[in-house]
Amino acid sequence: MNIHEYQAKDIFRRCGIPVPPGEVATTPEDAERIARTFGTRVVVKAQVHAGGRGKAGGVMLANTPADARTMAQQIFGLQIKGLTVTKVLVTPAADIASEAYAGVIVDRASKRAVFMVSPAGGIDIEEVAATMPEKILRLPVDPRYGLLPFEASRMGFFLYTDAKHARAAAKILRQLWQAFLSSGASLAEINPLVVTTGDDVLALDAKMVIDDNELERRPEIAALRDESAENASEVAARKASLTFIKLDGNVGCVVNGAGLAMATMDLVKYYGGEPANFLDIGGSSNPEKVVHALRIITRDRNVKAILFNIFGGITRTDDVANGIVAATREHPLSVPIVIRLTGTNEEIAVQILQQNGFTALIDMDEAVQKAVRLATGGKAA
Numbered sequence: 001m002n003i004h005e006y007q008a009k010d011i012f013r014r015c016g017i018p019v020p021p022g023e024v025a026t027t028p029e030d031a032e033r034i035a036r037t038f039g040t041r042v043v044v045k046a047q048v049h050a051g052g053r054g055k056a057g058g059v060m061l062a063n064t065p066a067d068a069r070t071m072a073q074q075i076f077g078l079q080i081k082g083l084t085v086t087k088v089l090v091t092p093a094a095d096i097a098s099e100a101y102a103g104v105i106v107d108r109a110s111k112r113a114v115f116m117v118s119p120a121g122g123i124d125i126e127e128v129a130a131t132m133p134e135k136i137l138r139l140p141v142d143p144r145y146g147l148l149p150f151e152a153s154r155m156g157f158f159l160y161t162d163a164k165h166a167r168a169a170a171k172i173l174r175q176l177w178q179a180f181l182s183s184g185a186s187l188a189e190i191n192p193l194v195v196t197t198g199d200d201v202l203a204l205d206a207k208m209v210i211d212d213n214e215l216e217r218r219p220e221i222a223a224l225r226d227e228s229a230e231n232a233s234e235v236a237a238r239k240a241s242l243t244f245i246k247l248d249g250n251v252g253c254v255v256n257g258a259g260l261a262m263a264t265m266d267l268v269k270y271y272g273g274e275p276a277n278f279l280d281i282g283g284s285s286n287p288e289k290v291v292h293a294l295r296i297i298t299r300d301r302n303v304k305a306i307l308f309n310i311f312g313g314i315t316r317t318d319d320v321a322n323g324i325v326a327a328t329r330e331h332p333l334s335v336p337i338v339i340r341l342t343g344t345n346e347e348i349a350v351q352i353l354q355q356n357g358f359t360a361l362i363d364m365d366e367a368v369q370k371a372v373r374l375a376t377g378g379k380a381a
């Protein structure tokens with residue numbers, strides 16, 4: 001789950017990380033009022049679940065409260081990476097002497113949380129990694145001990161030669177580790193971590209991604225979810241207990257089981273197609289779930305063909321067939337559908353489908369090839 005900068009900054013503050021104060025505005029008037037209470041130059045920052053807001057025009061420096069209002073107005077009109085801005089953070093502007101990067105992520109390769117720090121901050125860490133990898137220090141954390149003080153110091157001195165700044169950074173890194181651990185994050189990032197002209201070390205930006213599996217035992221973190229800032233299809237899928245991830249292709253996939261869903265996507269690619277999504281309707285399906293799944297998939301304008309791939313174990317294929325019939329009765333499909341099902345109650349399922357004008361396939365290769373052919377207009381498979 002993504003959270004906003006202002007929410008991540010609240011978590012940072014609770015862990016003691018020095019973060020400038022700030023308040024969220026939902027109207028330009030609000031932004032002006034908040035800027036006035038600070039009585040200094042402010043930065044107006046779009047609150048959307050995307051990085052690179054600065055480059056997209058979503059971070060602006062305002063000299064006066066009236067400027068803050070004008071800039072908020074401009075930012076509210078922006079689309080950043082397809083996301084509409086409905087909230088801005090108004091925060092006193094810092095005078096920056098230098099920008100650094102500090103982050104911690106869960107790293108699959110080392111199976112640990114790994115810190116990454118770089119004195120080259122303010123820009124994407126991916127860019128630093130590609131062009132000047134020697135400017136990044138990576139430090140895997142042993143989960144038995146957590147981040148040890150000497151490790152934090154080593155990173156502090158990698159970031160800054162000035163001992164005072166290095167010590168301040170080391171302290172912030174230990175606090176960042178606490179923020180990461182205590183909120184069940186898979187990523188916590190400060191970019192930029194700045195030294196101000198007044199010699200303070202501050203976190204000017206905050207990004208956190210929370211591991212979805214941590215939410216159940218952390219209701220206070222789960223409450224930070226902002227559905228208005230999320231992909232509408234992913235929200236609908238979550239509410240229907242479906243696992244859905246939007247992708248860029250045009251073959252809409254409805255599959256039961258994550259393993260079969262991945263195998264299906266592999267096969268779609270193998271036959272020259274591109275999946276439009278990952279969608280797992282789960283082990284035990286009911287017709288209602290299938291109705292939701294079809295509704296979510298058909299909402300995507302890129303989808304040119306729909307592929308059902310159901311292996312009936314616990315899942316009853318007749319439930320799936322009933323779901324397909326119910327969903328298409330409600331909303332007739334405007335794109336072709338290919339249905340492959342096999343397993344529990346498959347004879348009944350095939351009968352239900354045929355009575356309603358559908359054909360069902362048994363062979364997975366055949367079904368995938370057909371769906372790819374239909375989606376590409378015969379250009380592939």
Ligand code: GDP
Pocket residue numbers: 043045050051052053054055059092093094095096099122123191192204205206
């Ligand atoms: P991002 O582009 O989404 O990562 O948003 P950031 O919060 O990192 O802001 C982008 C850039 O705006 C930073 O790298 C800074 O250069 C600049 N910026 C942000 N806050 C301040 C501030 O308080 N003062 C000054 N002078 N620049 C700022």
Ligand code: MN
Pocket residue numbers: 191192205
């Ligand atoms: Mn940033």
